[in-house]
Amino acid sequence: MSREPIKILHTADFHLGARMGSIVPPSVEDSRREDFYRNMFYIADYAVKNKVDIVIISGDIFNRPDPAGKDFVAFSEFVGKIVSSGIYVVVIAGNHDKPKTTGARNPLEGLQKANLPYFWYFKHTPDEPLVLSIRGRKIGIAAIPYIDPKIVKLEIEISYENLIKRLVGRFVEKLRGINVDYKILMAHLLLAEAKFAEIFPIYSTEPRISRRALQEEFFDYIALGHIHRPQKIGEKIYYSGSIEKITFDEAPEQKSFYIIELGDGGVSVERVPLRCRPMTVQQLELLNASRSDFIRSIHALSGIPMGALLKLIIRSDDETLRSIVDKYWPEAQEILFKEKRIVGYCLKKIKIGAAASRPISPEIRGVRQKVLEYIDRLQAPSKVKERAKEIAKNIMDEVGLP
Ligand SMILES: [Mn+2]
Incomplete structure (x- = not known):
């Protein structure tokens, strides 16, 4: 008898509190904030309604490491809606979530410290994969939050790509040792094969990782964040993209998130569109x-x-x-x-x-x-x-x- 598949919702790049800067009238920034919240809560409702098992968020929750109080409250409410339905939420830090000064803390760490049942936030790459047991099956999650290339250059005698390769390799070895039913890799990084609006200067100085570094053949699904345009790369690698259009460069993009079903017969992926403010x-x-x-x-x-x-x-x-x-x-x-x-x-x-x-x-x-x-x-x-x-x-x- 075939069992009900494990359902995962993959999203990323909420960028709550993102501002447009030179927009007229400036009060538009307030309604923009609501646009992002609307899609965020749509995702929470979708997860609950469709009985998703795990919501994976691959980085960049807030646009700044010190988000406005209302953005943190909204995100906490989002998490609350999901975890109170018994659905896991697994979050990794993106570049926008990482404080730029030592000693500074992102409030996301507060949620982590509260030890909410069903909630995980990874600021650093953990030593061990996260293993969740759901309806008799084990799902192993390898979580690689954003790693600042500047720090890699200064502190480690290794190329950025080799560092990622090493972290992925370590997870692969550990996951082999513990016998899980499904293996998920989540990461916040820039793949060389990714497509995005040319003019995005933020990516121009960043090292690009080749998809080979991610050991696609080993995992069932690779959930990436960082690039705002939703896309599939290779067989199992997906950028969910952002939940709203953030700059005018993204005007033609259709935003979305992914629903992944891990069944006895294999893996299926469905793209669910998000309604966005027209640009x-x-x-x-x-x-x-x-x-x-x-x-x-x-x-x-x-x-x-x-x-x-x-x-x-x-x-x-x-x-x-x-x-x-x-x-x-x-x-x-x-x-x-x-x-x-x-x-x-x-x-x-x-x-x-x-x-x-x-x-x-x-x-x-x-x-x-x-x-x-x-x-x-x-x-x-x-x-x-x-x-x-x-x-x-x-x-x-x-x-x-x-
Ligand atoms: Mn990012």
């Missing part, structure tokens, strides 16, 4: 435009869902930006809120025209290379230089340098 990026090009050209082009913007967050990029010449866009912006804004029914916007103005369309002189031609060489020669850590080069490239793209 849209729109571009306008205005050259020598009049007030009515400008207003008409705002009216003509299409494909903006109701209640959306809008990033509007206006490419225009200096004169139009100053005497039309800036001057009549309040009118345009009115249309965006009243007619287009957006909840907030981010405006980016890019100067084009006269200067950029002039033929590039030979002196300018070498500028890109010279700027990058200049940064290379600076006396600064290579990570800082890499970041500086990236910013410089963005600026040079924006002003149209070849």
Whole structure:
């Protein structure tokens, strides 16, 4: 007789308290917070309703290591809803959860110290796998929270990938010794094979781990966090992605979480979509435009869902930006809120025209290379230089340098 499968819900990257920064009106930050909470509680309700056995959260619960009180209260309520239904919650720390100063503590440790039944939070990689017994079966969980590459460089004579390999290898050996029915690996890291929006600078300086380091063949499911775009890599490796869109780079992404069924006959994985605040990026090009050209082009913007967050990029010449866009912006804004029914916007103005369309002189031609060489020669850590080069490239793209 086949037994009922063990059900696992895999999610990650809640980033509670994430802010958009330059959004108008600033009060949007409050409704954003609610967007994240809504999806978080949807996940809790889903787990309870569908009789999930374990909820796995692969890091980055809060956007900061010292979260706002309300974010901690909301997360505690989320955990409470799940564990009080007899469902396990296993959390690992992500980079955002790790305090940057020694001695500082993330409140998540408070939940861990409270010794809640059914709740685990791993700030560091434990020596032993966590073994849960559910309906006569044993599930072994190898938990590898985020490890700061800077610390690895300073303190350990080993490459980042080899360190991960070593930790995975240690878990594999221990799990072989204790005979579990199912083996899960959870980790917060950047896989070389992962896909994400190019512009995400946060990942650019981080070492990328090859999927071979994770010993995919040994585990039944690998639950990753860190990359916000949900994706499957190889046969058993999954990034659940974030629970909400966090930056405009994520605008086209469909957020989701995974339900994994570990049955006698094998493993099945289902992707469950999450409803998110619509985000849209729109571009306008205005050259020598009049007030009515400008207003008409705002009216003509299409494909903006109701209640959306809008990033509007206006490419225009200096004169139009100053005497039309800036001057009549309040009118345009009115249309965006009243007619287009957006909840907030981010405006980016890019100067084009006269200067950029002039033929590039030979002196300018070498500028890109010279700027990058200049940064290379600076006396600064290579990570800082890499970041500086990236910013410089963005600026040079924006002003149209070849
Ligand atoms: Mn992360």
